[in-house]
Amino acid sequence: MSSPLSPLLSPVVGAHGALHLLTETDPASGMIRRMVRLEATPDGRSVLLVDTDARRPGLQREMRYEITQGELIAVIRAQGADVS
Numbered sequence: 001m002s003s004p005l006s007p008l009l010s011p012v013v014g015a016h017g018a019l020h021l022l023t024e025t026d027p028a029s030g031m032i033r034r035m036v037r038l039e040a041t042p043d044g045r046s047v048l049l050v051d052t053d054a055r056r057p058g059l060q061r062e063m064r065y066e067i068t069q070g071e072l073i074a075v076i077r078a079q080g081a082d083v084s
Contacts, residue, residue, distance in 0.1 A: 014044025015069050024055075047072055
């Protein structure tokens with residue numbers, strides 16, 4: 001008999017999901033002016049930093065930067081502060 005949670009406990013290979021890092025809104029209109037997030041690529045082999053900037057009226061720019069999970073982990077370990 002399989003547990004109903006067994007699909008949730010299956011091993012994950014590669015990156016998955018998204019994390020919103022920054023959201024700037026216009027105080028007057030409540031519209032989002034800038035959004036920065038990390039998201040996994042569809043194949044899970046790397047992570048994208050997606051920076052969407054709509055701070056200039058009538059212009060929206062989206063920049064995407066790609067890094068592997070291993071490279072991102074190495075950067076955080078090298079530059080981040082140990083909080084354990």
